[in-house]
Amino acid sequence: MRLNDIGEEKAISSFIEAIQTGGCKRKDMLAGPGEDDCAVVLIEGEKYLLSSDLLTRTKHFPKEMSYWQMGWSLAAVNFSDIASMGGTPLFLTVSIAIPNVELKKLLELGYGLRDCATEFGAKIVGGDLNHHSELVIDASVFGKSPEKTLRRKNAQVGDYVCVTGELGSAYLGVLAILDQIQVDKEVKEKAFKALFEPYPRVKEGIKLSKGSATSAIDCSDGLWKSLYHICSNSNVGAKIESNKLPVDDSILKASIENEIPLKNLVGKGSDYELLFTTPNEDDVRKVGGYIIGKITEDKEINLDGKNINYKSTSYNHFE
Amino acid sequence: MRLNDIGEEKAISSFIEAIQTGGCKRKDMLAGPGEDDCAVVLIEGEKYLLSSDLLTRTKHFPKEMSYWQMGWSLAAVNFSDIASMGGTPLFLTVSIAIPNVELKKLLELGYGLRDCATEFGAKIVGGDLNHHSELVIDASVFGKSPEKTLRRKNAQVGDYVCVTGELGSAYLGVLAILDQIQVDKEVKEKAFKALFEPYPRVKEGIKLSKGSATSAIDCSDGLWKSLYHICSNSNVGAKIESNKLPVDDSILKASIENEIPLKNLVGKGSDYELLFTTPNEDDVRKVGGYIIGKITEDKEINLDGKNINYKSTSYNHFE
Numbered sequence: 001m002r003l004n005d006i007g008e009e010k011a012i013s014s015f016i017e018a019i020q021t022g023g024c025k026r027k028d029m030l031a032g033p034g035e036d037d038c039a040v041v042l043i044e045g046e047k048y049l050l051s052s053d054l055l056t057r058t059k060h061f062p063k064e065m066s067y068w069q070m071g072w073s074l075a076a077v078n079f080s081d082i083a084s085m086g087g088t089p090l091f092l093t094v095s096i097a098i099p100n101v102e103l104k105k106l107l108e109l110g111y112g113l114r115d116c117a118t119e120f121g122a123k124i125v126g127g128d129l130n131h132h133s134e135l136v137i138d139a140s141v142f143g144k145s146p147e148k149t150l151r152r153k154n155a156q157v158g159d160y161v162c163v164t165g166e167l168g169s170a171y172l173g174v175l176a177i178l179d180q181i182q183v184d185k186e187v188k189e190k191a192f193k194a195l196f197e198p199y200p201r202v203k204e205g206i207k208l209s210k211g212s213a214t215s216a217i218d219c220s221d222g223l224w225k226s227l228y229h230i231c232s233n234s235n236v237g238a239k240i241e242s243n244k245l246p247v248d249d250s251i252l253k254a255s256i257e258n259e260i261p262l263k264n265l266v267g268k269g270s271d272y273e274l275l276f277t278t279p280n281e282d283d284v285r286k287v288g289g290y291i292i293g294k295i296t297e298d299k300e301i302n303l304d305g306k307n308i309n310y311k312s313t314s315y316n317h318f319e
Numbered sequence: 320m321r322l323n324d325i326g327e328e329k330a331i332s333s334f335i336e337a338i339q340t341g342g343c344k345r346k347d348m349l350a351g352p353g354e355d356d357c358a359v360v361l362i363e364g365e366k367y368l369l370s371s372d373l374l375t376r377t378k379h380f381p382k383e384m385s386y387w388q389m390g391w392s393l394a395a396v397n398f399s400d401i402a403s404m405g406g407t408p409l410f411l412t413v414s415i416a417i418p419n420v421e422l423k424k425l426l427e428l429g430y431g432l433r434d435c436a437t438e439f440g441a442k443i444v445g446g447d448l449n450h451h452s453e454l455v456i457d458a459s460v461f462g463k464s465p466e467k468t469l470r471r472k473n474a475q476v477g478d479y480v481c482v483t484g485e486l487g488s489a490y491l492g493v494l495a496i497l498d499q500i501q502v503d504k505e506v507k508e509k510a511f512k513a514l515f516e517p518y519p520r521v522k523e524g525i526k527l528s529k530g531s532a533t534s535a536i537d538c539s540d541g542l543w544k545s546l547y548h549i550c551s552n553s554n555v556g557a558k559i560e561s562n563k564l565p566v567d568d569s570i571l572k573a574s575i576e577n578e579i580p581l582k583n584l585v586g587k588g589s590d591y592e593l594l595f596t597t598p599n600e601d602d603v604r605k606v607g608g609y610i611i612g613k614i615t616e617d618k619e620i621n622l623d624g625k626n627i628n629y630k631s632t633s634y635n636h637f638e
Binding site: 001002003004006008011012014015018019020026028029032033038039041043044045046048050051052053054056058059090091093094095096097098100101102103104106107110111113114117123124125126127128129130131132133134136138140142 | 320321322323325327330331333334337338339345347348351352357358360362363364365367369370371372373375377378409410412413414415416417419420421422423425426429430432433436442443444445446447448449450451452453455457459461
């Protein structure tokens, strides 16, 4: 049985089973592999967050992307994991496997990492550099957890389902790169910006952890898969209304002209907004977010009254 | 100017310059990129260690190596960085970019990681899994620093130069894989074991940090480069005696038969022993180590009275 046959999710869950060192949880690990966007560990009695994200040239870096943007993205996607738990990024280690490129490209990648780290108050403390046929970069982030760590698992029936910002640009960007759609220059630039320079919602995550938010995750695997994670971990369902999904006007117009179903636009891209639940509208206002639906008792994920199959509307690394 | 032209060291130092976020050090970072095997950071007033190491199929995993050994190695080389500072590994994040292999190979890799983590009391807390044309695996380790962190920079004139165990097996293993030497089965197995299943000297590092050791590093880049790092950071030199270099009898015999100069045998391989300096012979005895020379005032690295050019007797990732 090869990885392609069993798919990403099963591969990950089997792997997580393989690496369990005992069966019982260690007292200093409050959340482990696969449970949330970060692991939660206790250090000197305080909660800290650990996570890593790897990006490859083939999968994540189209030719339109600059080395600066690759570096920025690597830090940003890691910080987004911290943001989704309400945390503050502190330290980053970076490992780079890189072909024999011009030194200035490696340095541009470094500037991108540096600029993103600076933007979010984190520090690159170490790493590794190797020669490789294709660019593969990995970072591991260490951050401080807030007093109330935002998890995937505590969404409550009746909570509002919310996002911190507009969705859909990233997937439109992917389709533009693949030349599968016709869009004008301005829209393309907007979509590329969302795709190439994700802006992790660190400040929003911190605010949410101080409020009444009951759960959070980032939308990096698309809205539906992220929502599925919250629902399955919280043992609830969700009802989403398509007319409440926040999509930039020009992005929406372009998606309609190109006959991209809205559920794909928000489901198949890596938008780095936070998806969260809260019983309190104030939380949504404080982070400039949008209410897109409600948490329900039945376990379905539902869009305008129809069940959503999140697997067919999400991205799968091994398909 | 491409990376191959400028070489690994210059590429790394230029990159480190590029990622500096301010110029001034942050108060909670006591050692940063390029200074030591790990970064040293302050968390809740206590010292912790962070490091990452990336391994690729082409560079690090010959076809003779099992997936279990690859997983073991990834954890081991990261733990070795912690060991060289006298620390204790606590948590590991693991990122995997892997082709469409059989699931059982991925799981074997997981078992190798798990077994090494268990051996050294650490826990795998999270990671990332991606599809990729060639296996690239990266891990980041988080560990506790001892009260006296072992650094590269405090070796003193007159200190003994020591290693925790025998050297040379790893390089003999490399040459056997490349079919550049003739060795019998037993020697080959011994060499492969050293190369494929490095055993980080965590316990030895902890003991050394409690004694009088003045500096330490692991020998993963070969003896001479590691010694160069200690000497240049400590602003000293070293005098090594070849008859004191500890090499297993059968490995030494095979290297002589194949006309491998001793300085290459110990200099070009990745032996995961610790190289350390101490004024106190007791430290050496406590870790079952060997004295191989002395720290000197003049800045040269010297073997039997002759200057060693560490660059020509070490491994370079970009040459």
